[in-house]
Amino acid sequence: MQREIQIYNTLSRTKERFEPLNPPFVGLYVCGPTVYGDAHLGHARPAITFDLVFRYLSHLGYKVRYVRNITDVGHLENDADEGEDKIARKARLEQLEPMEVVQYFTDRYHLNMAQLNVKSPSIEPRASGHIIEQIEMVREILKAGMGYEVNGSVYFDVEAYNRGHRYGKLSGRVLDDLLANTRALEGQDEKRNPFDFALWKKAQPEHIMRWPSPWSEGFPGWHLECSAMSNRYLGDLFDIHGGGMDLLFPHHEAEIAQSCTVHGKDPVKYWMHNNMITIEGQKMGKSLGNFITLNEFFNGAHVRLEKAFSPMTIRFFILQAHYRSTLDFSNEALMAAEKGLERLMAGRKVLEQLKPGSESTFDVAGLQAKCYAAMDDDFNSPIAIAHLFDAVRIINSIKDGKGSLTATDLHGLREWVESFVVDILGLKEEVGGSESSLMSDVVGLLIRLRAEAKARKDFQTADEIRDELGKVGIVLKDTRDGVEWQISGKDI
RNA sequence: GGUCUCGUGGCCGAGUGGCUAGGCAGCGGUCUGCAAAACCGCGUACAGCGGUUCGAAUCCGCUCGAGACCUCCA
Known part of the structure; x- marks a missing residue:
């Protein structure tokens, strides 16, 4: 733990010396998956990257509380059916309750992570389990004058926030540029500005994932869950926040704006972003x-x-x-x-x-x-x-x-x-296991037979044994110290 | 269009002002009945053009090319 670690902080665009806020404790929050489909190679990258961070810091003696969320409140599709989110859509197509979809893909995600030898985080909170905290944050943001309600939906007022803070400090954006360049999308007429983002959305009649709130029956805006959950488990200010580079803007920018508004300070000391595959x-x-x-x-x-x-x-x-x-x-x-x-x-x-x-x-x-x-x-x-x-x-x-x-x-x-x-690095042997002793016996027998064949110069038989074993994925190697064998194929 | 990133030998991929990256593939050698593995040796790679410097793949400028974000996305 006496080592000096350098971490590239997206906030400063430089490597900085890592100094935990309360050593030996380290708070680490990473944006997890939206569970509406099987995890792909891209999902493996942040999982493994921050597993490495978790493992290395732990190895050095830090007490790491690693929080990685599950997004199980689908956010709105931008083009498809109005008022429908990814999870709800999947549920409708497959005639399931949305939480069945969530459960199914959460289980499969966990299995994949276990296969990749990715350690379970210390806490894996779900967005749906923290609706109350999110509503509370919306209330605080409204109280601070940084949000406005329209037709049962609540939006974050980026322009108002930017008067006292710098919206865009993480992603290097300037509000005026955003104003000039943001594309106009359909169905956003409720917003005062195109770059404002939803804190609470009123559910359309066909929207099945919904919760009661002071403003409407609806669901929280996507960016809110990470602010609410990281704050709940790691506090107003914590050490490291990680995620994919594609989340830098607007997701993480919005997180900073929300947390700053409610807790009066930047929530994160070091922002880490993994690149894309x-x-x-x-x-x-x-x-x-x-x-x-x-x-x-x-x-x-x-x-x-x-x-x-x-x-x-x-x-x-x-x-x-x-x-x-x-x-x-x-x-x-x-x-x-x-x-x-x-x-x-x-x-x-x-x-x-x-x-x-x-x-x-x-x-x-x-x-x-x-x-x-x-x-x-x-x-x-x-x-x-x-x-x-x-x-x-x-x-x-x-x-x-x-x-x-x-x-x-x-x-x-x-x-x-x-x-x-x-x-x-979290690497482990993949072959062997319970059958390995039986396997050893069988292969050992063949090795002895081959040795006998070689002793009587019957190389045809000796080679046949080795070649046939090779075909089923067992490789024999004649070394100075005797015969060694291993299973070569990973396809079995 | 705006903001940003990148361009390394056959492939993947580190590095970053002078000192071997590494892996895979390939070639030669040692070992071996043969093969495999292992070990030893081998490739004069840093998109192009100009500049700074005693010295640049590494800094600066330009050109070309690729990509990311700006809209859900790991």
């Missing part, structure tokens, strides 16, 4: 229809996929790029990640078996220090991974007898590699 250079997104769901990656059932990719491959692929860079999807890139991950995990296993030597021919401590330094520098996982690959090379060299480590260094190396691979 692209496909052929274009953002992967629902509205563009070019997304691939996580389930499709895991089973290979999508025309753009040449094969299935395991959850750990996806996780590793994302961690191999810095979170503030765009990351371009391609089969080739995924396959490279798969092979790289295999190499890293294999190295970790070899490490378990290494024997200490009388002297150290590698600088383990130095490498470890560089690895930590990489993470301290705005969570630079790709650099940390590069150093881990250096460690893998050292490990394999020692196994080949081309160097050695003292017992102390070997112990240090094991501790470091385990912490990084397992605790911080």
